[in-house]
Amino acid sequence: MVRKIDNLSKSKQEPSKKKDIKAIPKQKFREKFTEILELPKEIVLNMPKLTMLGNGDIIIENYKGIIEYGEGLVRVNTTAGIIKVMGVDIFIKEITAESIMIFGNILSLEFLK
C-alpha cells in the first residue's frame, strides 16, 4: 500500500507515462475479473459499501479510517477515495472497525480523489 501511494505521489510530481499505464491495467484487470465472475466488489476489491436512507442516515462499510470530524463535516478515508459528508447536526451514531454510521441531516456527499 505504501508503495502504491508512493507511486501515486511520484506520478503526480513527475508524470511518467510508463508507470501510469502499468498501474491502471492491473486495477482494471481485477475489476473486469470480478465483473465477469459477478463477485461482490466490496470484498474482492475492498471497495466501500455505502448504504443511505434518505438524507438522514448513511452507513459506510469497508472504510479505512476517519480523517476529519468537525461540526457538520465528516471525512472518511476509503479505497475509493475520501468521502466527505456534510450536513446539519450530523454525528457518528456508531463506529466499529468494519463500519461507520453517520446520522443527522445530510446535505452533501462528495468523493475526493
Added chain:
Amino acid sequence: MLILRLWNYISGYVIIIVEGYFLEKFINICTHRQLRLWNVKWQKNSKLLIQLSIKDFRMLRPIAKRTRCRVHIIKKKGLPFILDRYKNRKAFIIGLGICVITFFLISSFVWDVSVTGNSKVSTEVIMDKLSENGIKIGALKYSINPDDIVGNMMLELNDLARISISLRGTKINVIVNERVRPPDLINRNVPCDLVALKEGVVSSIVAKEGLEMVKIGDAVIKGQLLITGTIENMKIKEAMPLMVHSMGIVKARTWYEASAPVEQKLVKAKRTGLKKEMYSIAFFTKIFKLFHSKIPYNNSEHVEIKKKLCIGENFALPIEIIRDQYYEYELEYNEIDIDTAQKIASDKATAIAQEQIPQNAEVVKTGISFVQSDNGTSTAKALVECIEDIGVTQEIGGR
C-alpha cells in the same frame, strides 16, 4: 435497535468526554483495537462526547496516552452501576431475600378450603373427611395429591356421586355432587300389600292388582291394609291363596294443623342508628384485637364480618380481617288492634302447618279458627286439608 440498547444497558456503559487535538486519530485507534463506540458527538473546543461499554473503557487509557487526549467520565449508566450502588446496602438485600423466602413459604401452604355443591351432606362431614386425608388449613401444598384423595373420599362418603378437588394457588376448591338414592323398590315378583302411610279418610281407591280392602269414605289409621296381595280362593276355601304384587293408587284426605298465639303486644327491636366498629386481625389462628373497647350500649346486635386477604383470586393469605359491628337497638312495645294481631297469628300458624305437608300433596282447604283460653289469651289454629297418595308397598312377611 432496542435489543442492542437493552444489552448495552445490562452490560453497562459510560459516557465520556475526550479532549485533545488528535481526536480523529483517537477514534481510528479505538476502532482498530476493536472497540465499539456509539453516539460520537462533536462538541465545541475540540471535544468529543463518546459512549462505550465498560469493558472497552478499560482499554482506553493507553490510547489516550498515545494521542495525548484527556478522558473524563460524565455519566455511568447501566445495571452494573446500579448493582454496585446496592452492594453496600446489606440490610436491603437481606430483607429482599427474607421477603422472597417468606412469600414462597406462605404460598406453599393451603390457607383456604371451600366446599360447594353439597346440600344433604353437611360441609363439616366433608371437611372432616378431607382433613383425615390431609387437606386442611395449614397443610403443605406439595403433600396433597388430589387424585388419591378423590379416590379415598369417594370410598368413604357413599352419598357423593362425584367429587373434584382443585388446587389453585393457596386455595382448595372442593366441588361435590350428591347421589340421588333410588327409592327402595320391591321386586315385581315379590308379593306385597299396600298399607296406609298416615291417617286419613280415603277419597279414591284404584287397585291395579290385588284386592281393595277399604272403601271411599273410610277412615284409615297408619299401617292399615289398603290393598291386599293375598287373594283367597272363593270356591275352595282350603286352597292356597293367590299371592300378587299389589299395586294401586289410594288417595286420602289428610289434615295438618298448627297453632300460633295471638299477640297484641308486640316487642320490636329497632336500631337506633348508632354503631361501633372494632377490628381484629387473625393471623393463622391467632386473633389480635385492635383498639378494642367496651361496648357502650345496653342492647346491641353483633355482626361479625370476616374477610380473608387474597392476592388475586386464588392466592389466599393466612391473614384475616375481622370486623365486629355493634348496632344499638331499642325495644319498642307496640299495641296493635285485634284484627291485625289475629291476621299475623293465623299467617304464622298456616306457615307452620304448610311446612309439614309433603311435596306431592295437594292442598284442598285451609281453615283457621281462634280458640279463647281461660286467662284471656287466644290462639290461632290453622287446619290444612290435603289430598295425597298414602299408599305404600309392604312385603307380605311370613307367608
